[in-house]
Amino acid sequence: MEVLRTVTELRQWSRLSRCTAASTIGLVPTMGALHAGHASLIRAARASCSHAAVSIFVNPTQFGPREDFARYPRSFDADCALAASEGAHVLFAPAVDELYPNGPDSTFVEIPCLSNRLDGASRPGHFRGVATVVAKLLIASEPDRAFFGQKDAAQVAVVRRLTADLRLAVEIVACPIVRDPDGLALSSRNAYLTPAERGRALILSRAIRQVESLVAQGERRAAMLIASAHGVFACEPEVRIDYVALVDWSTLEPVEIAVPGTLFAVAAWAGSTRLIDNSILN
Ligand code: PAF
Numbered sequence: 001m002e003v004l005r006t007v008t009e010l011r012q013w014s015r016l017s018r019c020t021a022a023s024t025i026g027l028v029p030t031m032g033a034l035h036a037g038h039a040s041l042i043r044a045a046r047a048s049c050s051h052a053a054v055s056i057f058v059n060p061t062q063f064g065p066r067e068d069f070a071r072y073p074r075s076f077d078a079d080c081a082l083a084a085s086e087g088a089h090v091l092f093a094p095a096v097d098e099l100y101p102n103g104p105d106s107t108f109v110e111i112p113c114l115s116n117r118l119d120g121a122s123r124p125g126h127f128r129g130v131a132t133v134v135a136k137l138l139i140a141s142e143p144d145r146a147f148f149g150q151k152d153a154a155q156v157a158v159v160r161r162l163t164a165d166l167r168l169a170v171e172i173v174a175c176p177i178v179r180d181p182d183g184l185a186l187s188s189r190n191a192y193l194t195p196a197e198r199g200r201a202l203i204l205s206r207a208i209r210q211v212e213s214l215v216a217q218g219e220r221r222a223a224m225l226i227a228s229a230h231g232v233f234a235c236e237p238e239v240r241i242d243y244v245a246l247v248d249w250s251t252l253e254p255v256e257i258a259v260p261g262t263l264f265a266v267a268a269w270a271g272s273t274r275l276i277d278n279s280i281l282n
Helices: 007-017 036-048 076-085 126-141 150-165 188-192 195-216 222-233
Strands: 002-004 025-030 051-056 090-092 145-149 171-175 239-247 263-270 273-280
Touching: 002 007, 007 051, 007 090, 007 126, 025 036, 025 126, 036 051, 036 076, 036 145, 036 171, 051 076, 051 126, 076 090, 126 145, 126 150, 145 150, 150 171, 150 263, 150 273, 188 273, 195 222, 195 239, 195 263, 195 273, 222 239, 222 263
Parallel strands: 002 090, 025 051, 025 145, 051 090, 145 171
Antiparallel strands: 239 263, 263 273
16 A cells, blocks of 8 residues: 655546546545544445545644644554555545645635534534545545545535535445444544543433434434433433434434434533434434
């Protein structure tokens, strides 16, 4: 596996990889601290594309001023080993000024209709940063498909809208959430949790399961599903809810009745760590 540091190198690799008409490129954008969830994205890219690229870039523009940019886990050597063992062909790991050559004066991508919904409401500017960096990565690598975890379901909606609006010829693939055996959705930020917080954090997946089970029993009313999730969270008062929401997965607008494909999403704080989880209801 080759490590690329510049956009020029990534662009060259992408062009050379298209050596035959059957060649396809899969991109897995990440911020590193790779875990089994990321491994599943790389495997999905390898399974459906002839060439797979993984990017590792802790994107400063998607972090708020009081967020965890400085302490976000960084484990480059272990990440390289994982990406190589899953069969990635290249790993793109640029420096900040390679992707933002004009620093704060850079061009940004804004999606006003989505940017203040769900995580965007409590993390102002977050989706603007995500949309900007994902646009840069897609334009540089020109993949046929890009792979994202469904855990960040609102991010998937933002990226889908971005690619539709900018007419980028890439398919956005959302891969299933990977969980620890006890149900906790894998996240690089789980590393911040103390053992006690990790135990309490299981309340997120319990709330998700409760809502899935009510839907399986026929309940469709958003008010009832949300109230029931709040009831589950009440068992763990030290976990602070950020949002509990039932929304249309593409517009992120609240819905009153769940239909197949509706997104049920939660975000909550366990100590100083903000965690998210969700389910696409069927
Ligand atoms: O999900 C992530 O790891 C990041 O938000 C992404 C998509 C790599 C953009 O920085």
